[in-house]
Structure formats: C-alpha cells, structure tokens
Amino acid sequence: MSAGAPDHGSEAPLLSATRSQGERTAPPPRSQVEVPGARDERKWVAAARGGPTLEEAEEGPWEVVVALERWRPSVLSLVHALRFRLATLWGENAHGGDVEVHGIFLGGAECRGVHLRVDLPGAARKLPSLLPDLPTALYFERELSEMFGVTILASPDTRPLLLHERHTAPPMLPAGGEPTGVRAPFGFPRTEGEGVYEVPVGPVHAGVIEPGHFRFQVRGEEILNLEVRLGYAHKGTERLFEGLEPSQATVLAESISGDMSVAGATAYALAVEDVLGVPVPPAAQTARGLLLELERAAFLMGDVAGIILDVGYAAGAAEANVLREQAYGTLELLTGSRLGRGAVVPGGLARPVPAEARVDVERSLDAVRRGLAGLVDHVHDQPSIMDRLRGTGVISLEVAEALGMVGPAARASGLVRDVRRDRPYGPYVHERVRVRVASRSEGDVEARFEVKVAEVLEACRLARHFLGEGGPATGPLISSRSARPRHGLGIVESPRGEFLVALRPSEPAKKVLARVHVRDPSFLNWPAIEYAVRGNIVPDFPLCNKSLNLSYSGFDR
C-alpha cells in the first residue's frame, strides 16, 4: 500500500489475504505466518524501541516512543527506507504542560502501521520540521504550531493554517485561547511581471458551497500559481469531543464532512471499538458495509453529475442527479436519513436494517448501475465533453506521492491506495469481500471522472453483496478486555478516501473521551489542487475543483 509499491493491478489480493486471516475476533496467528518483508519492519520497530523483543500479543500499530533528537531521523528512515507514509500527525496535552506529538505511519508488509510518539517538554515545545524531506508533513506541522503553540524549527512555512488573524493564543492548550481581535496579514505569495494579475475568489462563492479563499496569479488566462486559504469553517470539533461519553459523540464524527456521515461515524465507531474492545455482531458489520457502499455510490454519483454540469452539459447532469437521488433515497429507506445519519454507532448499528427493504434496495442498485452505464456511454460519445476533461488539471504521480494523497483522486494519478483492500476493516475483513480497486495513470479530470464512475459501479456491486444478512444490530458497549492500546484507531475508506479517527479515552476508567483526532481525506488532498491548476486556464478551474470535490469542513473541522 505504500507509495510506488507494485500494487497497480486492480485485483491484487496479496495484502487483503494476509490481513483477512482474522481481525480482532480471533487472535491472529501472526507468528506462524511469515510475511515477506515483515522482518525489516519488526527489526526497525525493535531498534527504535531500543532493543526489547516484540511481544506477539501486540495488536494494531506498533507503538514507538522516540526521543526528540531521534524524531526526524526516525520518521525519515520509516518513510524513505521502509516506504511507510505519513497518515496523520496530532498533538495531545500531557501532564505538566507537556505536549505529546503522535504520528500514524501506514504501510509495511504486515499493514499494521507504526504509531510514533515524541514528547515535547512544556517550557520549550520545539519540534524540528520534517520538511523538505516529507512534504506531507507541512499542513500537520502548521496546525500543530497554531493549535498547541509548538515551534516548528527550520520550517519553510510558518503561517497559520486554520486560525485566522483574530486568534493568537493556541486554542488546544489547556488554558485555551480566545480570539484576540488582533489582525495580521496572512502573506500570500506575489507574482509580478508584465500582464500578471491576481484573481481573488471567495471565501463567499456564487454557488451554495462551503467557504474558502482562492488567490490566483494569472497571465492572460493562464494560471501561474494558486494559493488556497481555508479555515473559514473551523469549528473546534476535536475539542468538542473532549469530555463526552463515547456513545454521545457519533453526531460530531458524522458532521466532520457531513456528506460522508456514514464513513465518519464508522471510522469513529471502529476507533471506540478498538480502544474499548467492543465486540461487533457480524450482521452489524455487514450492514455497515451496505451503508458505506450506498453512501459511496450516492456521493460519487454527485461528483459525476457535478463534472458534467461544470462543462455546461446540464441535460446529462440532470440524469446523473436522478441516479444520485435514487441512491440517497435508498439510504433514507434503510436509515431514515438521506445522509445515513444516526445509523452507525459504536458497537454496531442504532437499528437493524429493515429486512423488507431488500427488494427495493436491489432494484435501486440495479437502476443506478444501468442508468450510469447508459449515461457514461452517452458522455463518451460527446466530443465537446470529453475534450474538456482530457488533459485538464493533471496531478502527476510524483505530486500525489509527495502530498500523500488518498482516495479516488490519488487512484486517478496511479497511486493505488484503498483502505478497504490494503487494511481491511469491519465489513471488508471477510475473505469473500474482494474490492476491485479502479485506477488510472493520467491524473487528469478525465481519469478522475472514469475512476469515480468505476467506483460507483463497484460500490453498487459490493452493496448488493452486503445486502440481506439479518441478525442482531448492536453489541454491548463495554470494555471486554483490559489489555487494550492506549489509543483507538479507526481508518475507513470514505468516498473521498482514507478517513482516520484516533482517540484516547480518559484513564483509568475510560468513561469519557480525553482526546479525539480526526483526519479527513481532504486534509491530505487539498494541496493537490494548487498543483492541478498550474498551466491551466482560469475558466477550467471550476472543473479541476469539481473533479477533486474537496471538503472544506473536513479540512477545517
């Protein structure tokens, strides 16, 4: 699953087969299974821990605590020598005003990942930057800096990320931070020269969309540079989780990116179940699979409609929107909510999926599949549409890798990552579930369009597979085993890509949530748009934007 690994074949089951030996329900017989390449990974972990042998009972990511001076070399050796990738980086308050920095690195032959931690003493709170060697780290470091007051040493970009001029005190520290009313310039890059001008767009847009500011430097119609400024939808959601009981906070996880409610709730539920050792009935896992795939089909159908609409082909977009609504209607039929809100909870499902809906669901899935196939044939026959898509907004594989992109956008650039296949969870653990991952190598709008179309069809197929297994919907929400990791981790392939929740309950009773970190896929994918539009013409920007369909709220939280 790591960058550049030879996993471009869409049906390579190597990784999933390894993982689906059993997760959580049965202790995995890892010691008997010799995974190629696993030795390096274990050797690295043992060396980083300073020698002790690894316990076979360990589950989940390898937890490693490194000293401050070993932070940078450890991360870089993990990323460059072992080909792991940075999935997320977050801060936590520790005792005595210290700040802990946690990083999740995914990859490796065993697909367990590494959970790296470094402690920053309260007085100084200085962390050497991972840049320029690890570009993915930039946004994480900027967030760490503004939220926890951590000084990032030798960083090329120390501007705030989410907080705007009115904030100065780091709001995630125990003392908190209130807006101060002091404004300072943000410092957009400037481009000068004959005929070069700036186009500021937003944060309020003409369409009914989320807020974000785009600053273009343009020569004629050619985009020389784009800088995106976000944070307008920052709600401090991570802090809102704190102090809530795990069963109360699902609604927060659903609203990280409201259009991916099921994925958000599932990632959160998986994290809670991970840290508390909650058993989930198999029927509930299967039903989650159904809801996740229905959400994916509906969401990506919306993307397909949006791309067709933004080239001005309103009639085709209307057809695509009919199919989108059909998928959302099915989600409503099953959960009572168009967006699937309130369906997935820690422990399973809030309510069992109504068995009598089976026929209706099957019928809609077939209708979506058939309708989309017909629509795509029609679109392929329209040179005026295909001409707009081809070669527009190219994201190269190199850029996608450097930014650590995820989801359909990464797969359209040849970076074939899919958590469902690479690190199966919940419904996808079962061996009979084989996710066929679509990918393209061109990285342009057309490639993203085709990947999304293929994923809608695949989501319909998987949803049919998950359909119709009855049984109990919810397991008991109690701690069943004592030896659990300190952090719970939930990673889900949402419609936009890998959605990650890492959480830690309060010690020792684990009654309430002490820290919840959410990493929306858009957090990794937003910078890509700045690369995608370079050299394109201004009127093609909305098309590049729509083909990526990034979440503002998920980025800002």
Next chain:
Amino acid sequence: MTAPAPWVQFLLLVFELALVLGISPMLVGIMRRVKARSQRRLGPPLLQPYRDLRKLFRKDRIYAESASTLTPYAPWVSFVALVSAVPFLPWFFVPAPLGFAGDLIVVVGLLALSRFMTALAALDAGSTFGGMGSTRDMWIGALAEPTFLLVIFAWGAPSGSTQASVIVEHGLSLGLAHLSPALLLASTAFGVLLLAETGRLPVDNPATHLELTMVHEAMVLEYTGQDLAVIEWGKGIKFVLLAGLLTAVLLPWGIATALGAGALALGVGLLLVKLSSTAWLVGHLETRVAKWRLFRVADLSTLAVALALGSIALTYLVGVGS
C-alpha cells in the same frame, strides 16, 4: 416597389420597435423553458422574463465606490445602440424603414458599439471578474465581427448589395431557387455567429454560477436594478436582431413588399413563428453540447469564416448563387 408615405413609414417603425422590444423577453423564456425540459424540470413560465424585468425596473441602482460616471450611462448607451439597429433590418415589411440610411454594416457597427460600452463599463469598477469578462468578450468580438462582415458579403453577393431590404427582395424574387448552397453555407456560418454573439453554449453558458468561467455575465456582475434590467433586456433584443436577420434572409417568404392588411398580418404572424422557432432551436442545440474550452471558440470562428468564404466562392467562381 415604391416606398410608402412618410407617415406610414413612421407607423411601421414604431410598430417594429414595439414588436422587437415586446417579444424579446418571450424568446428568452422559450429558450429557458426548452433547456429546463431537457433537464427534467418544468422550468419557469414563459412570461417569467417579463416579471424579472418588472422587478428589476422597480429596484434602485447601486454603484461601486470605485466606479466612475461612465458606469451609470454605459448600459443605456448599449441598450439604445441595440434598439437603433431595429429599423435597419427587414422584419415583416421591406423596404425597412431606415433602410435608405444604412446597410447591414451599420448594424455590425451598432452591435460593436453596444459590446464596447458593456466591456468598458465592466472595466470601470476595477473588479477582477469584470476585467476577465471584458477581455474574453472583446476576444470573442474580434473573432465574430469579421465573420459577420464576411457573411454579409456572402449574403449580398447575389444581389450585389449589403442592404438588408435589397437582399430580401432579391431572395423573394427568386422563389424556391433562393435556397442555394451558397445561401445555406453563409446562413450556417451566421448561425454559429449567432451563438457566439448572444452568449449561448458552447461559447458562453448563460445559466452558470461559476464566476471564473463567465463571459457576458462576468461583465455585468456589478450592475443591479434598472441598469441590470436594460442589460438583460438588451441581451434579449440582440438575440431578436440576429435571429430576425437570419430568418429574414434565409426564409424571406411572408415578408410583405406592399402595404395591405392581409400581407402585413401574414408578415407579422410568420415573423413570430420564425423567431420562436429559432429560439426553440437554439435552446435544443444548447442542451446537446457542452461548453467548449475558451480558446476552442477560435475553432468555431474558423469554421464560420470557412463557411462564409465557401459561400462567396460558390457565388462568384462557380456562379451557383445566382
């Protein structure tokens, strides 16, 4: 064919102006309705554009602080320029009331004046979108206007005149032989031009909310109230002008050449049918294509130029036209 008495001419002129001003919102309504139906929507009522105009005329005018005194006048100059073109064209009676004073090249000039004023006003407030819109529109204009002239020459070649009335009378005198390959080529070129000039797909998307892709809409973002009303109305009038010219030259039948109640009524009735059909056709065409990449518009203009040149060649070299 002698020209009627001056007072009759004057009455005809007034009636033509009222007709063009009155019907233009309806044609916009037809195009919107056709497009809505293609998207499985009911669409607004056909009279909605009239209600929109009434609403806008009741609203105040507001200007950017950075705007100069040009901004309040520009839409009205542009509007008057478009309305002034009406008497130069044949509607339901030839000769056109002001046909003696100018030919189709005057019409091209009036359209250019209207475009120039709109583009100038878009630059006035100094907003980015206005600047983007005006550069794009002037670029499209630079492609469209020479094509327009070529089409006029192609149309005028058989009769040897650039006078709309003469072209129409010549056409009428030929009967069905009027529909020559040369005429069809030139009229196709004009059809392409009509889409570009009136800001329809695939050149410009009048229904989009995406500021960065706009051409005409980007230029008028700064306007509201009565100014916006005359801009919107003017856009409809421009469509009527071009559609009226195209149908008059391509299908001149029904246009009266002598005064008479029956002939005039037939002329007016057929004119309404011709204009509505054109609007319906353009609406359908718009649902069939996506918006072209901006610089592809040059290809469209190349096509139109080629068609117009082909038409002229047919007329002069082959002699097919006459």
